[in-house]
Amino acid sequence: MKRLSFPLLAAVLLVATGAVGWGIGTWRKRAVGPAPAPDQTQPAPAPxxxxxxxxxxxxxxxxxxxxxxxxxxxxxxxxxxxxxxxxxxxxxxxxxxxxxxxxxxxxxxxxxxxxxxxxxxxxxxxxxxxxxxxxxxxxxxxxLSADAQLLAAAGFTDLTGAAPPPLSLLDARDRTTRLADLKGQLVLLHFWGTNCTHCVKEVPALQRLEHEHAGRLKVLHVCTDADTPADAQAVLDKFAPGAPALVEASGVGAARYEVQALPTVWLIAPDGTAVGRSSGAKDWAAGPQTKLLARWLPPAK
Structure with a gap:
């Protein structure tokens, strides 16, 4: 038997490969068919x-x-x-x-x-x-209501009627002050830090307001970064001697009161509900602040 020459064998293989490819292509066209036309009945995406x-x-x-x-x-x-x-x-x-x-x-x-x-x-x-x-x-x-306008003018977020989180504070003499025990007075919670210049600079103005409205306004200077009440008091005495520095007892008070910037102030009405919250230093002798405090101060005895 004679062997096929190399050129003849290559030709046979080329023809066979082409035939197989043509057959597969024809079968795929019959099996798959043309792509379906888009359904024009479906609504377009909403503008x-x-x-x-x-x-x-x-x-x-x-x-x-x-x-x-x-x-x-x-x-x-x-x-x-x-x-x-x-x-x-x-x-x-x-x-x-x-x-x-x-x-x-x-x-x-x-x-x-x-x-x-x-x-x-x-x-x-x-x-x-x-x-x-x-x-x-x-x-x-x-x-806006008249109260909401007062709060907005003074730069406060309206929290009227909300229940404030519980708060227990310690001073340098290891005495405890509880927010719940101060009903009957307007309470100003002043959250401050030992390295916050704006915080300590406004303490004397708040101290004067508390003296002016003695028995009606209580200002609580709550330090957020001192390890002990004594450490906080040492800093506060440099700027406002006689103003008591307080530290929150549980260590989570700043988080409960959403203190994200210093100073932060909360106003608590005489009935124990929140009035508003503000961040940033204030001019407490300015009209919007004095009007706001006057609105919620209890009557003089």
């Missing part, structure tokens, strides 16, 4: 303007309410309460840029979380919807 209410209901309505009035199902337990978008004044102009910034970053120390994970289209949609609610599109505009 951005129409997605706003949907995204809002998913992420915002439980706190801010269905129409943006701060009356959602979760609002009663939140302090500070959620914003009523239709109420005035806002701390900043309700522009799309400002609303986007708050939605994207959230507000530390509040229930307003960051929504950085929202897709850009959804973020645009919900910002546009909140802007409409802020313009009154969600209902009638509700002005």
């Amino acid at each position: 951005v303007a129409d997605r706003g209410p949907l995204v809002y209901q998913m992420y915002c309505a439980s706190c801010h309410g269905p129409d943006g009035h701060g009356d959602g199902t979760a609002s009663a337990a939140l302090r500070p309460p959620p914003r009523d978008f239709a109420a005035r004044p806002w701390r900043f102009a309700p522009t799309p840029e400002a609303i986007r910034r708050v939605t994207f970053d959230g507000i530390p120390g509040t229930a307003m979380a960051s929504f950085r994970s929202l897709p850009p289209a959804d973020l645009d949609a919900v910002v546009a919807h909140v802007e409409r609610l802020a313009a009154g599109g969600g209902g009638s505009v509700k002005p």
Whole structure:
């Protein structure tokens, strides 16, 4: 038997390979068939303007309410309460840029979380919807109450009626002061730090206010960073001799009172409920602060 020459064998293999490839291709076309045409009966994705209410209901309505009035199902337990978008004044102009910034970053120390994970289209949609609610599109505009206006003018977050966390304090003489025992007076909780210049500089002004309203106003200077009440008192004596320095007994008071910046002030009404919270140094002789204190001071005896 003669062997096939190499050129003839290569030709045979080439023809065989082509035939197999043609057969497989023909079978795949018959088995798979052409791609189906798109279903023109399905609705297109909702445009951005129409997605706003949907995204809002998913992420915002439980706190801010269905129409943006701060009356959602979760609002009663939140302090500070959620914003009523239709109420005035806002701390900043309700522009799309400002609303986007708050939605994207959230507000530390509040229930307003960051929504950085929202897709850009959804973020645009919900910002546009909140802007409409802020313009009154969600209902009638509700002005702030007189008390809320006083708090806003003095730079305080409205906490009216909320129950403050329990607080027990120690002074340098190892005496205990409990917030619950001070009902009947307006209590000003002044959270300060030994390295906070602005904190210690405003202590003399607070000391004068306490003397002016003796028996009606109690100022508690709560140090957040001293190891002992004696250490805190040594610092305070340099700036306001006679002002008692206090340290929170359990070590978690600053966290309970959401102290994220110094100084932080809480006002507690004579009935023991919270009035408001503020961060940053204040001019306690200025009109907004004196009006705020006068509103909640108990009657003189």
